[in-house]
Amino acid sequence: MSKLIIFKIDEGDINQGFPLLLQMGADGAPPEIEKRGKLPSAPFLIQAFTEWQSNFRLLLESKSNPTKDSNRAIKPNKIITNVSIVKFSQKYRHL
Numbered sequence: 001m002s003k004l005i006i007f008k009i010d011e012g013d014i015n016q017g018f019p020l021l022l023q024m025g026a027d028g029a030p031p032e033i034e035k036r037g038k039l040p041s042a043p044f045l046i047q048a049f050t051e052w053q054s055n056f057r058l059l060l061e062s063k064s065n066p067t068k069d070s071n072r073a074i075k076p077n078k079i080i081t082n083v084s085i086v087k088f089s090q091k092y093r094h095l
Contacts, residue, residue, distance in 0.1 A: 002027045009039065017041045 004027040012018030018039040023031035 004028075004031075006031070012039070014046060015041050015043050 004023075004025060006023040008021040008023070010019040010021070020037055020039055022035045022037060023033070025032040
């Protein structure tokens with residue numbers, strides 16, 4: 001039987017925090033456990049979200065307006081293999 005966990009977040013704000021209700025129990029049955037708590041304030045999330053949003057918009061712009069540099073393939077400086085080209089060509093020359 002699988003368990004279900006529900007977080008019910010009430011009204012609040014980023015500076016004061018958010019009250020919440022945690023409910024746990026078997027999936028499809030009424031909750032066996034209910035606990036009240038509070039998510040702490042996190043004003044730094046506003047700046048983090050703003051930076052993420054700005055970076056995401058720049059990414060979308062670069063995808064919709066490709067330039068020569070943005071479509072350039074990544075090329076390795078050196079390829080290392082454990083196969084000798086000479087030995088390989090000698091062994092399979094008859095094919």
